[in-house]
Amino acid sequence: MSTKHSVAAGRFLKGDRAVWHDETLWMVRAKRDAMSHSLPEWEQLRDAAAAIKNYSNSHLADLLEEFERNATAAGVHVHWASDAEEFCATVADILEAHGAKHLVKSKSMLAEECGLTPYLEARGIEAAETDLGERILQLMHQRPSHIVLPAIHLRKEEIGDLFRREGMHVDPGNNDQTYLTHAARRDWRHKFLEADAAMTGCNFAVAETGECVVCTNEGNAEMGTSQPKLQITAFGLEKVVPDRRSLGVFTRLLARSATGQPVTTYTAHYRKPRPGGELHFIIVDNGRTDILASPDHVKMLNCLRCGACMNTCPVYRRSGGHSYTYFIPGPVGINLGMLKDPARYSDNVSACSLCHSCQDVCPAKIDLAEQIYKWRQVLDGYGVASAAKKHLSQALEWVIDHPHLFGAAVRNAHLVNSLPHWLMYNRLNEWGKEHDMMHFPHESFSEMWKRGKVMPARTNKENDGEKD
Numbered sequence: 001m002s003t004k005h006s007v008a009a010g011r012f013l014k015g016d017r018a019v020w021h022d023e024t025l026w027m028v029r030a031k032r033d034a035m036s037h038s039l040p041e042w043e044q045l046r047d048a049a050a051a052i053k054n055y056s057n058s059h060l061a062d063l064l065e066e067f068e069r070n071a072t073a074a075g076v077h078v079h080w081a082s083d084a085e086e087f088c089a090t091v092a093d094i095l096e097a098h099g100a101k102h103l104v105k106s107k108s109m110l111a112e113e114c115g116l117t118p119y120l121e122a123r124g125i126e127a128a129e130t131d132l133g134e135r136i137l138q139l140m141h142q143r144p145s146h147i148v149l150p151a152i153h154l155r156k157e158e159i160g161d162l163f164r165r166e167g168m169h170v171d172p173g174n175n176d177q178t179y180l181t182h183a184a185r186r187d188w189r190h191k192f193l194e195a196d197a198a199m200t201g202c203n204f205a206v207a208e209t210g211e212c213v214v215c216t217n218e219g220n221a222e223m224g225t226s227q228p229k230l231q232i233t234a235f236g237l238e239k240v241v242p243d244r245r246s247l248g249v250f251t252r253l254l255a256r257s258a259t260g261q262p263v264t265t266y267t268a269h270y271r272k273p274r275p276g277g278e279l280h281f282i283i284v285d286n287g288r289t290d291i292l293a294s295p296d297h298v299k300m301l302n303c304l305r306c307g308a309c310m311n312t313c314p315v316y317r318r319s320g321g322h323s324y325t326y327f328i329p330g331p332v333g334i335n336l337g338m339l340k341d342p343a344r345y346s347d348n349v350s351a352c353s354l355c356h357s358c359q360d361v362c363p364a365k366i367d368l369a370e371q372i373y374k375w376r377q378v379l380d381g382y383g384v385a386s387a388a389k390k391h392l393s394q395a396l397e398w399v400i401d402h403p404h405l406f407g408a409a410v411r412n413a414h415l416v417n418s419l420p421h422w423l424m425y426n427r428l429n430e431w432g433k434e435h436d437m438m439h440f441p442h443e444s445f446s447e448m449w450k451r452g453k454v455m456p457a458r459t460n461k462e463n464d465g466e467k468d
């Protein structure tokens with residue numbers, strides 16, 4: 001009954017990262033809580049965000065056309081890409097048409113989703129990440145383990161060692177975070193200066209104005225787009241929001257949910273090309289219209305990519321982002337992976353305790369846990385249900401369907417207490433790997449009930465009286 005996730009999570013738990021990974025992300029969750037409690041209208045904001053997203057999802061074609069009209073009128077080139085291949089080819093065509101060989105990228109999960117960097121590198125175009133965490137991972141040849149804090153799984157010592165290996169003039173043994181950040185800034189500044197083109201992702205595309213809004217904490221999007229004359233901004237089609245009034249709802253929610261800040265340090269609005277420059281917007285589908293057609297999962301298009309569901313998830317915090325087989329981990333990634341390819345990413349579906357904490361914190365009120373529960377119920381239809389779990393469920397169903405058998409099983413459950421240890425804890429019993437078998441009482445609850453041994457529940461008044 002092991003899954004790829006559970007095996008990788010087992011490895012993560014054996015190392016020394018699990019405790020501080022858990023504690024660090026819980027701290028981020030606590031900051032988010034403090035921020036949300038500081039706004040009396042927090043729940044109204046979440047309701048408004050969900051309502052705006054539901055409206056946008058049901059008016060996508062109109063809003064996207066409005067966005068295109070307004071952006072085009074401002075002198076922006078608007079492109080449409082139906083899938084990852086078309087997206088990558090569009091970016092490469094734009095760069096090649098300008099002879100651009102050095103691209104600076106600010107963090108874009110869409111580029112990660114579509115495999116843009118290897119596509120460009122294969123065509124001789126350098127695509128340098130400019131977000132600090134993303135750049136570290138690019139040098140380490142690793143994928144992000146979190147959508148907002150991509151290098152959260154790394155220790156500062158590992159980053160110091162990397163910088164020394166890369167010849168970044170970092171003193172031996174000095175792994176102070178501020179020192180390393182300054183070293184990275186010094187060393188990578190030339191990438192911004194030498195770039196032929198800049199690319200950014202986009203948090204929100206405003207239909208009313210035809211502008212793309214990009215939120216960062218490092219200012220790397222602004223740094224990247226300030227020097228080269230050629231800019232490309234790409235986004236999944238679900239990023240469109242109707243107007244600036246609705247934009248205000250999302251910018252108030254995003255940073256508070258993501259990192260517990262009142263707002264991101266930088267919020268850039270890209271609306272028209274710079275004088276003498278070119279601005280290209282690429283609107284990407286890549287499976288999003290299929291999600292739109294799925295009533296059970298359409299709410300996944302509400303996602304703001306804030307990462308709050310990861311920070312709160314007890315499984316994510318203790319298993320780390322690289323334990324998941326889809327490039328986006330945590331509750332949001334489980335669902336998006338299943339929507340992308342259920343047979344390939346089904347291993348992640350069991351990485352959920354169904355505690356529902358993710359949907360309690362989600363600023364866009366996505367029913368993440370309920371959707372994961374729905375996926376579990378259809379796994380067999382994709383031929384990926386665990387055979388062992390399936391047979392156990394069928395056997396249990398058969399026993400429950402026969403009350404006499406069920407009663408006999410419950411009455412005799414205490415016999416399990418005296419079974420030899422090796423019979424309970426062996427490689428056939430996955431449960432026994434991490435759990436102690438419970439001690440079964442000699443008398444079942446229903447037997448106790450019949451004999452009047454079970455006390456009726458006490459009222460609150462009685463409990464209060466005892467406290468007094």
Ligand code: SF4
Binds near residue numbers: 365
């Ligand atoms: S599903 Fe909700 S909580 Fe998770 S990343 Fe998306 S918006 Fe944030």
